[in-house]
Amino acid sequence: MAVSADLGEALENFVKKLVASGRYHSKSEVLREGVRLIQEREARLAALDAAIARGIEDADAGRVKSSSEVFDRLEARLTTKADRK
Structure with a gap:
């Protein structure tokens, strides 16, 4: 299946520069790379989104920790890392 895309002048010029520089061999290669990145x-x-949904579910179910507990744990980790240096 062939896909046709109107990139507009600015993007079309950018794609042409990428191909002209030798970084890519064709316009199609540039567009494939762009779609892969997307x-x-x-x-x-x-x-x-899934991690946020799990966090919200945990909070709604009461599976939470106090901020002081979290900060104490974080501070202990950072202290351990600093001691290793």
């Missing part, structure tokens, strides 16, 4: 970003966003 796929990766969308996957990261989906994982983030």
